Amino acid sequence: MLRNVLRKDLALNAPQLWDLLLWFGYVAYVLYRAPDSVRLAAGGSALVGALIACTIGAREDKLRVSATLASLPVRRRAIVQGRYAVAFAVGAAFLLESRGAPWPRWAAADVGLSFAAAYGGFVAVNLPCHSRWGFGRGNLAAALVLALGIVLADAAGPIVLTGAFGPGDGARASGLPAGQIPAGVGWVAGRLGLVSASVLGFAGNVVLLWLSSEIAVRAARGREF
Amino acid sequence: MSSDNALQLRGVSKRCRGFALKDVSFTLPRGAIGGLVDPNGAGKTTIVKVVMNLVRRDAGEIRVFGLDNRASEIEVKSRVGFVYDVPGFWDDRTLDAHRRALGASYSRWSDATFRRLAGEFGLALDAKFKSLSHGAKTRFALAVALSHEADLLIMDEPSAGLDPVFRRDVLKRFSALLQDEGKSVLFSTHITSDLERIADTITFVRAGQIVFSLTRDALLDGWAVVRADAKVVGDIEPRILKRKRERAFGVEALVSDGDAARRAVGSCGAVDKVTLDDVMVLMAGEGRHAA
Numbered sequence A: 001m002l003r004n005v006l007r008k009d010l011a012l013n014a015p016q017l018w019d020l021l022l023w024f025g026y027v028a029y030v031l032y033r034a035p036d037s038v039r040l041a042a043g044g045s046a047l048v049g050a051l052i053a054c055t056i057g058a059r060e061d062k063l064r065v066s067a068t069l070a071s072l073p074v075r076r077r078a079i080v081q082g083r084y085a086v087a088f089a090v091g092a093a094f095l096l097e098s099r100g101a102p103w104p105r106w107a108a109a110d111v112g113l114s115f116a117a118a119y120g121g122f123v124a125v126n127l128p129c130h131s132r133w134g135f136g137r138g139n140l141a142a143a144l145v146l147a148l149g150i151v152l153a154d155a156a157g158p159i160v161l162t163g164a165f166g167p168g169d170g171a172r173a174s175g176l177p178a179g180q181i182p183a184g185v186g187w188v189a190g191r192l193g194l195v196s197a198s199v200l201g202f203a204g205n206v207v208l209l210w211l212s213s214e215i216a217v218r219a220a221r222g223r224e225f
Numbered sequence B: 001m002s003s004d005n006a007l008q009l010r011g012v013s014k015r016c017r018g019f020a021l022k023d024v025s026f027t028l029p030r031g032a033i034g035g036l037v038d039p040n041g042a043g044k045t046t047i048v049k050v051v052m053n054l055v056r057r058d059a060g061e062i063r064v065f066g067l068d069n070r071a072s073e074i075e076v077k078s079r080v081g082f083v084y085d086v087p088g089f090w091d092d093r094t095l096d097a098h099r100r101a102l103g104a105s106y107s108r109w110s111d112a113t114f115r116r117l118a119g120e121f122g123l124a125l126d127a128k129f130k131s132l133s134h135g136a137k138t139r140f141a142l143a144v145a146l147s148h149e150a151d152l153l154i155m156d157e158p159s160a161g162l163d164p165v166f167r168r169d170v171l172k173r174f175s176a177l178l179q180d181e182g183k184s185v186l187f188s189t190h191i192t193s194d195l196e197r198i199a200d201t202i203t204f205v206r207a208g209q210i211v212f213s214l215t216r217d218a219l220l221d222g223w224a225v226v227r228a229d230a231k232v233v234g235d236i237e238p239r240i241l242k243r244k245r246e247r248a249f250g251v252e253a254l255v256s257d258g259d260a261a262r263r264a265v266g267s268c269g270a271v272d273k274v275t276l277d278d279v280m281v282l283m284a285g286e287g288r289h290a291a
Helices: A002-012 A014-033 A035-062 A065-070 A076-100 A103-107 A109-160 A169-173 A180-192 A194-222 B043-051 B073-078 B095-103 B111-120 B134-146 B164-181 B192-198 B216-222 B230-234 B258-265 B276-284
Strands: B005-016 B019-029 B033-037 B059-064 B080-083 B152-156 B184-188 B201-206 B209-215 B224-228 B241-247 B250-255 B269-273
Touching: A002 A014, A002 A076, A002 B095, A014 A035, A014 A076, A035 A065, A035 A076, A035 A109, A076 A109, A076 A194, A109 A194, A180 A194, B005 B043, B005 B184, B019 B043, B019 B059, B019 B184, B019 B201, B019 B209, B033 B043, B033 B164, B033 B192, B043 B059, B043 B152, B043 B184, B043 B201, B073 B080, B080 B134, B095 B111, B095 B134, B111 B134, B134 B152, B134 B164, B164 B184, B164 B192, B192 B216, B192 B276, B201 B216, B201 B276, B209 B216, B216 B276, B224 B230, B224 B258, B230 B241, B230 B250, B230 B258, B241 B276, B250 B258, B250 B276, B258 B269
Parallel strands: B033 B184, B033 B201, B080 B152, B152 B184
Antiparallel strands: B005 B019, B005 B059, B201 B209, B224 B250, B224 B269, B241 B250
16 A cells, blocks of 8 residues: 555656755765765755655645545555655665765764664654644644754753763764764763664664654544545 | 445534534435535535545444445445545646556556546546646546446536536436446535436435435425415425425425325415425525424
């Protein structure tokens, strides 16, 4: 069923997916000119991945096809999972593309894990908001939630910056600017070790995205046309 | 509930903003064409949407071929072809792209049937959906609905945007579906001639409630319009008096038993066979609801 949803997106929402070429063209240019900006490109790809999945829903709302979709023998869960799959396809495409960048730096605890955390966070916040409120109000709600997250991370900054593992060490080692997420990830990696932190980060992301998708599915099921 | 019925609603209620469906119950037997009429409200569209689970019911039970429309949603939707009053598809994509994408969702989709119907309906597969006229969009929606061997077609005002020639063709197609393949059709409309031409059952909705759900023959043969002065109409049994309104000559009343009305009125008024137009006008009008 999910395969049919993705097939539908490829056949009928292609204009949205073509827009991605612009983004990946830009990323290729940035990585070519300034390889050290890989983290910035990673954060941008996380946002683009989440937004492109949301714009597919927005386009279907605008064309009044969401109701047509809801009348097909397709579970709403599959429609929502299709959005997540598109978002992750964008992330996977970015990872492939960024292989040309200084790849070993991904092994740094704070860089690799912070990409996963940022990607998971954007997708986990944006998609349920759009499933519940549509594109316009959904964007607003997601922005508010993300802003709240940034404020909370700032508030927690002094705590995570005191870790034994220097804040943003991996980022610093790779010449990348340190931020709150790398600092937090670095702190966890310093306390637990890189492998444990990676497993914990991965598991945390899985739980976060599972919760997010359940909320999105619930919102989609509650939607009336 | 019996699965001899293509569709069965029992006690269905739904409260929306400024509107409510109240205790809606009716059945559509297998192999029948049912007309859903609501002259001046959102009731019929809401009923259609509740059946398709596009709008969630607050209470009641809906069965399609004996299956609960929510518990067995996928199976139900596989067996139902649905056409909106304003068909929504992907504007900038071709009809052929729609065929590829939508066909994949139905296990019984037939490309051959779709191509044949597109040809019969004058639809070019390489045309973009937005380039179609409103009538052609409806024809496309019909082609999609008829291409996956649906056992029940549910259509919300399917003939509203169609020219008279194609409308008649669509109605003939509905009849053929029934005769040749034993399928069922539920369509909402405000065009009484469509109902008279093909509907086996007529369900009349007013203010979110079912006023009556009868076979067309029971309605047209049994009901009547009485035209007489107020005192004579007052002698008619209240049980059969469905609606009445003041006219220049006296009172015009809709009754559910023409023979009983004739006995009550005698030679003091006129009792005529009812037409669907009479029912629509009297039921939808501002006259006093007598029943």
